[in-house]
Structures are given as structure tokens and as C-alpha cells.
Amino acid sequence: MPKNCNFIEKLREVGLRPTKQRIKMCEVLYNREKTFHFTINDLVKMISEQMNQKISLATVYNTVHAFEKKGYLKEISIDSHKSYFDTNTSAHHHFFDEDTHELIDCDESDIDKINIRKKITGKKINSVELLVRVASDNQTQK
Amino acid sequence: MPKNCNFIEKLREVGLRPTKQRIKMCEVLYNREKTFHFTINDLVKMISEQMNQKISLATVYNTVHAFEKKGYLKEISIDSHKSYFDTNTSAHHHFFDEDTHELIDCDESDIDKINIRKKITGKKINSVELLVRVASDNQTQK
DNA sequence: CAATAGTTTAGAATTATTATAATGTAGATT
């Protein structure tokens, strides 16, 4: 979703009623310069800080999954213990900082084209994504 | 761990006492031609089928994590809702069949060398792994 | 054969997530 767009219209377009909660979530998620990564918990905190009224955890889950289904959010699997979501819904690669548990997007231009020679019969490729795990470089220093 | 090796010795070598449960788990995991992928649930079923005596779920978790720490197992993140483990502990790529939820290893030779141009200052690369999601190809057929 | 440290175990606790069912509300219909 583009920044500062008419969220009410955007929600209606995809058949989601523009409720107070959903509009606030759109603002928190999409009214910013860059896309970002978050966990449900991160998001609940962000919303709570920006709303006078409390939002139910169930609504956050419902809405995140509704947005995901409509293609406005994407789930990322790096840690099998928690779901990460991404407002960048295109297929793209990530760095994962194992010290800070932070995800960093990787531009197409950062990686040479990936060529997959293996084919699986009867199956088509849905996505090709790289995960580059990094950690602080504090070992052999002179 | 190599197939048909002396698991008792191997366990002792890394400081794990060779208990009945651990030896059985070694047999189930490593006495086979090829490496494979499993969930904790898969593993509990496999062990139960091969043991007269029951094994505690806690022991399976404990032992899987002990083996992981010793480098005999590797955790794979594809689905944020469940942990997958791999007896192939080298860094390697995967196909994930979204229909069957099956993981398939990808040989080094199946993928052209991946060149990462982006550097993150103060961080070293620990691993570079590709996940290729595939699904059945049942759409536009003439 | 102790003694001891490590291991297994059942069951409780925790965490993330989903289901339930009552209440509320957006948008359509009168």
C-alpha cells in the first residue's frame, strides 16, 4: 500500500470494511518512508502507543491475516518460534542479524541473478528467496 | 553422523551419555542411506514404532536439541508454526513443496554460485541459504 | 559397591496462535 493513500478507499476496494482499527493499522504499517519487518507483538505495541482506545489482540491477528490474504503483507520464516511479517510484499532476499534478530532487506541489485538448474516435475516455482545469516565479526583481530 | 557407526562411542566423544533413548534416536536418525528432514512429531512416531518401551516427549526434545548443539542436527525454518530438522547439517539449499509440505535438498551443483555484493559493516556471513517454494503446476494446460 | 553427576520422565507452565460467542458497527434498505 502506498504511503498516505486513502486507506478507507483502499480497504473498501478489497472488500474490507474501513473500521477504526483497520485504518489505524494501515497508518501504522504504511504511512512511512520505507517498508519494514515486524512481529505481532511489535505491532500491538506500536498500535497501542498511537491509539487512545485499546485494540484487541484478536483484532490484530485477524487484521494481519486479512491484509496478508489481500496481498498487503507477507509472512517471513526465519525463526520457527515466531512469525515475522513484512510490508514489502515482493519476493526479495533478506539478511538476518543473529545478534539483534533484525531482518534487513536485500535489493535485487545486491545479488547476482540466481539460476536454478534443478527442475521438479509437475511443480512450478513460486518464489526463490535467499536468507543470509550474519553475526558480529569479533574473532581473529590482530 | 555416519551410517552404522558406533553410536555409543560417538555419543561419548561429545560428552553425551549413551543412554538407551539416545542410541535408539541415533539409529532412527542416522542408520539410513540418505539424510532427511523431520518434525518433532514425525520423529516421535518413528521412535515409538521402533521401541518396545515408550519414550518421553521431553526426552525427544532434549535429545534433538542436544544433537543440534553438538552439530549432528540442524534446524530449518520454512514454516513459522513448526520446527523442521535436518540430518544434513551442511549449509545447503531447499525446495519446499507447498502442496505436500515436503522439504527437498538441493545439491550445490543445482544452483549457480551465489554472489552477494552487499556487505554489512562489522558483520560476517554465517550462511547463505536459498528456499525455493514450489507447487503443482495445474493452471494453463491446453 | 557406593557416590555423583547427568538423564529421563510425567505433568505443569508458558507462549504463540486460533476458536467461540456475545456485542458492536458499517453500509444497505426501507
Next chain:
DNA sequence: AATCTACATTATAATAATTCTAAACTATTG
């Protein structure tokens, strides 16, 4: 504008995966 209805929100209960606890057990050492 009042009413209707399908969709949403909510608190709370339920579930599922995983971890913790503390007692019973066992491999190894002396």
C-alpha cells in the same frame, strides 16, 4: 432517520508447540 444485516471487534477459552520442574532413574567414577 430508523431498521436491518452481514461483517468486525472483543474478552475469554481452547489449542498446539515447546519448555520447565522436580522427582525417580542410571551411567560412570572412585
